[in-house]
Amino acid sequence: MTDYTVMTHPLIQHKISKLRDKNTGTAEFRALVEEIAMLMGYEALKDLPTEEVCIETPIEECMTPVIAGRNLAIVPILRAGLGMVSGLQALVPTAKIGHIGLYRDEETHEPHEYYCKLPDPIDERLIVVTDPMLATGGSAVAAVDFIKQHGGKNIKFMSIIAAPQGIERLLKAHPDIQLYVGHVDRELNENAYICPGLGDAGDRIFGTK
Ligand SMILES: O=P(O)(O)OC[C@H]1O[C@H](OP(=O)(O)OP(=O)(O)O)[C@H](O)[C@@H]1O
Numbered sequence: 001m002t003d004y005t006v007m008t009h010p011l012i013q014h015k016i017s018k019l020r021d022k023n024t025g026t027a028e029f030r031a032l033v034e035e036i037a038m039l040m041g042y043e044a045l046k047d048l049p050t051e052e053v054c055i056e057t058p059i060e061e062c063m064t065p066v067i068a069g070r071n072l073a074i075v076p077i078l079r080a081g082l083g084m085v086s087g088l089q090a091l092v093p094t095a096k097i098g099h100i101g102l103y104r105d106e107e108t109h110e111p112h113e114y115y116c117k118l119p120d121p122i123d124e125r126l127i128v129v130t131d132p133m134l135a136t137g138g139s140a141v142a143a144v145d146f147i148k149q150h151g152g153k154n155i156k157f158m159s160i161i162a163a164p165q166g167i168e169r170l171l172k173a174h175p176d177i178q179l180y181v182g183h184v185d186r187e188l189n190e191n192a193y194i195c196p197g198l199g200d201a202g203d204r205i206f207g208t209k
C-alpha cells in the first residue's frame with residue numbers, strides 16, 4: 001500500500017477520544033471536528049507554496065513569504081466533510097471552497113452523487129478533500145475520481161477516523177494522492193460502520209438523530 005500519514009499528536013488523539021464518546025453533544029462535537037481539522041491542517045499544509053512579497057516593517061523594508069491562499073481549494077464531501085471546513089478556513093481564509101455531495105446507500109453501502117461544484121480552474125490548485133469518516137472508501141474514491149475528471153491533480157485527502165479497508169481501497173485507486181488520517185480503527189461492522197468509530201459523523205455534526 002502507498003504511504004499515508006497518521007496524526008499521532010496527543011492533542012489530536014485527545015480530541016478524537018472526546019468525539020468517540022456517545023455522551024458528547026452536537027455543539028461540542030462540531031467544535032471538536034473543527035479543532036481537529038485545524039490541527040491536521042497545520043501538518044497537511046506544511047508544503048503550501050509561498051511567494052516572497054515586500055513588506056515595510058516599522059524599521060525597514062524586507063522581502064518575506066506569504067501563502068498564495070487562493071491557490072488552495074478545500075473540498076468537503078457533504079454532509080459530514082462540511083464540519084472540517086471552518087477549521088481549515090481559519091488557517092487559510094482566502095482558500096476557495098468546492099462541494100461534492102455524496103451519500104451512502106444504506107443497503108449496498110455504495111456512494112450516490114447528488115451535488116458537485118468545484119472552484120474554476122481546478123487544475124492549478126492544491127486540493128484538500130475533507131471527510132471525517134473513511135469507511136469502505138467508496139465515497140472517497142468517487143470524490144477523487146470526480147475531481148480528477150475535472151482536471152484536479154494535486155490532491156490531499158483528510159479524514160479523522162479511517163478503517164483499514166478504506167485506506168487500502170482509496171490508495172489502490174489513487175496512489176498519487178496524499179492521505180492524512182487522525183486514527184486507524186479496527187474494522188467495519190456488518191453495516192459498514194467503523195468500529196469503534198464514533199457513529200454517524202453527519203448526524204452527530206448536524207444533530208439529525
Ligand atoms: O467510506 P464510505 O463507506 O463511503 O463511508 C464514508 C462516508 O459515509 C459518510 O457519509 P454519509 O453517507 O453518512 O452521508 P452524510 O455525510 O450526509 O451523513 C461519511 O461522511 C463518508 O462520506
Ligand SMILES: O=c1cc[nH]c(=O)[nH]1
Nearest residue numbers: 135193194199200201
Ligand atoms: O462509521 C461510519 C461509517 C460511515 N459513515 C459514518 O458517518 N460513520
Ligand SMILES: [Mg+2]
Nearest residue numbers: 200201202203
Ligand atoms: Mg452520515
